[in-house]
Amino acid sequence: MAINPIQPGLQGQSLASDTKGVDALRYSASKDPKAAIKETAKQFEGLFMQQLMKSMRQATLSSGMLENSGTQMGTELLDTQLAQSLSGRPGGLSEMIAKHLERQLGEPLANMAKDAASAQTVAATGQTGTAPLPAALQGKERQVGFLKLHDSAAKAAEAETGIPATFMVAQAAHESGWGRHEIRNADGSSSFNLFGIKAGKDWTGPTTTVTTTEVVNGQPHKVQARFRAYASYEESFKDYAKLMKDNPRYSKVVAAGNSAQGFAHGLQRAGYATDPEYAKKLTNMINTTLRLQRATA
Structure with missing residues (x-):
């Protein structure tokens, strides 16, 4: 037995x-x-x-x-x-x-995250083990931890696409609510899908099905949708970079260069999300991310 x-x-x-x-x-x-x-x-x-x-x-x-x-x-x-x-x-x-x-x-538990590819964990306390956050960033521990966790993966994606790493990590923050609302698998584990990328008919990798909100004719509706699932956050960034670089729908997004507003509106025009306020919300998130990065530099 x-x-x-x-x-x-x-x-x-x-x-x-x-x-x-x-x-x-x-x-x-x-x-x-x-x-x-x-x-x-x-x-x-x-x-x-x-x-x-x-x-x-x-x-x-x-x-x-x-x-x-x-x-x-x-x-x-x-x-x-x-x-x-x-x-x-x-x-x-x-x-x-x-x-x-x-x-x-307490909060360190809520903020804990893991990048399985690099086998590193970050307790998002906003500390690197050397010095605490400055007073101006008190209460922003989760956000600072999120940016630190995904910094290297975002920079690798920038090298692939030319899209500023700040824009991409800001979009990941917007889509996941700074990691609070990650898409999860049926067993409760993370799908590591930070960008809310759905699994279309050409996707052959792992998937997870969850309830999400789509805006149809100006009205929000709850629907069941299949999303891509990854083995790590790094893999999520790599797949996002591939989508931006290889899919013709997003060619203008890549061409937007260093314009935060151009990047956000380009994504909305390309149909990345159904939320009519997506570009505005993402632009605000990019500006917030830029302020946090400057404050922690």
Whole structure:
């Protein structure tokens, strides 16, 4: 009887004492810290329940009949499975542990992000490990962390397209709400799709289907749409750069050069988004990004 370790996207299949389960939990934490906290809390509760049942059995008088190493092992495995099945229920110990951990981690948890391609994580506290943010940027920790996280990928995309890195990282911020509203896969993990690029008929890579808002005849409508999914944020920037460079629809966007307004209006004219206010919103986001970059330079 084997206890399977946690696989990426699958929770609750092993206790923290399982080495493979720990490795998989670390992987899960890098992609979705909040979900990993809940899973860790559940495993703590499972270990507690298992130890509790062990103590209860030791305190119970045994006749010694029909007992051997085989029955003892079976009992221990049964206790392990029972502990797992009893853990993670609403209102239980794991829920209390998870809430406590979330309070302890606070904003750094909410701001944590990961670029899987470079295997680097950034807790978006606005600090690089050397000096805190200046007073003028207090309260902008998430935004500063987002810009730092995607700086190198945006510059690589600039080298490919000629579009300023600031414009592209600003668009990623607009589309994802500074990372708060990333498109997620069915298992809750990030699709790393920062630009809201949909999966058309020619797309052969991974996809995820989510509910999104489209403006039709001036009215917003909720629709189900398929979006591209990537293995990393860097891959998302690379695909965006390829789209801008190779798709004839966006040739004028690339040609807009260093004009923020020209870039934003070019995207809207090319049909990048259905929101009639898209160009205005993106221009404002580019200006905000420029101010943040100047303040942190």
